[in-house]
Amino acid sequence: MKPENQRLTREQVGSIVKMLGLTTDREFNCSECLQHVSEFAECRLANQSVGEVISQVEQHLALCPECREEYEALMKILKAKP
Amino acid sequence: MTQNEINWPVALRATDSGEQAAAVRALRELLRNGLRIALNGRSDVSEAHLEDFAQESLLRVLDRLDQFQGRSQFTTWAQAIALNVAFTELRRKRWQDVSLDALMADGERLMDSAMIADDVLGADEDRSRLVATLRHAIEHDLTPKQRAAILGELREMPFDQIVAMLGTSRSAGYKMLHDARRALKQRLHAAGITGADIQNAFNL
Numbered sequence: 001m002k003p004e005n006q007r008l009t010r011e012q013v014g015s016i017v018k019m020l021g022l023t024t025d026r027e028f029n030c031s032e033c034l035q036h037v038s039e040f041a042e043c044r045l046a047n048q049s050v051g052e053v054i055s056q057v058e059q060h061l062a063l064c065p066e067c068r069e070e071y072e073a074l075m076k077i078l079k080a081k082p
Numbered sequence: 083m084t085q086n087e088i089n090w091p092v093a094l095r096a097t098d099s100g101e102q103a104a105a106v107r108a109l110r111e112l113l114r115n116g117l118r119i120a121l122n123g124r125s126d127v128s129e130a131h132l133e134d135f136a137q138e139s140l141l142r143v144l145d146r147l148d149q150f151q152g153r154s155q156f157t158t159w160a161q162a163i164a165l166n167v168a169f170t171e172l173r174r175k176r177w178q179d180v181s182l183d184a185l186m187a188d189g190e191r192l193m194d195s196a197m198i199a200d201d202v203l204g205a206d207e208d209r210s211r212l213v214a215t216l217r218h219a220i221e222h223d224l225t226p227k228q229r230a231a232i233l234g235e236l237r238e239m240p241f242d243q244i245v246a247m248l249g250t251s252r253s254a255g256y257k258m259l260h261d262a263r264r265a266l267k268q269r270l271h272a273a274g275i276t277g278a279d280i281q282n283a284f285n286l
Contacts, residue, residue, distance in 0.1 A: 008197055010202050010203060013203060014203065016232070020263055020280060025264070029252075031252065034162060035149070036153070038153075064241070066173070074120070
């Protein structure tokens with residue numbers, strides 16, 4: 001673990017605060033996000049509005065950098081499709 | 083027949099072994115090509131890695147075939163699984179040398195007042211009050227594992243790695259983090275700081 005003794009940066013503290021602002025009582029976890037992210041990505045690609053369930057994917061992606069990284073990679077693949 | 087015209091769930095379950103084998107080969111190629119696009123430019127990914135990820139992903143997709151509900155194209159669903167397999171492995175390799183002791187010790191540093199400077203978000207009264215309340219909540223409302231998990235995330239440590247080190251499952255680990263965020267948020271609410279205040283006043 002690299003910067004063990006360093007103070008948290010503005011971005012890191014801001015990240016905690018931002019996560020708290022987005023926190024709701026009911027949220028998708030990573031597995032639920034993975035179940036629905038393909039549908040969400042296709043809606044986004046087609047500029048279609050997303051339903052209530054799928055909007056929870058959007059909220060999870062805002063909170064989870066790992067699922068967001070995978071979603072962005074998925075969009076890269078979909079956009080490269082002939 | 084193009085990949086878009088294949089009825090993948092049917093072809094992958096075909097009783098004709100020749101048809102099924104052809105579908106498996108085509109899916110493996112599709113996953114590998116997708117991974118090549120997604121991971122292009124990464125210095126830690128070789129052609130051999132792509133082959134390994136494609137094979138592992140193929141097995142995962144076949145194992146979860148019954149979970150595909152047709153809400154998206156099959157290929158998009160399968161690619162999402164493949165990316166999860168590949169990124170999980172890449173993150174695991176990057177963080178494999180970190181110990182549980184280091185993670186827990188780092189988490190405890192969150193209680194050190196020097197870790198979060200009073201003026202880290204700005205010097206005005208509202209921001210200083212937010213930081214002070216947050217620090218108090220971290221110290222009094224979280225367990226050591228919750229502090230370790232939060233700091234692990236701030237260090238960009240993969241969630242799979244954090245939960246493995248803390249000896250919990252992924253779903254239990256996510257619940258632990260969710261409970262931690264809710265506890266911190268409740269403390270802010272009790273101090274009169276709402277989610278909307280955070281979003282609006284702090285522009286984060």
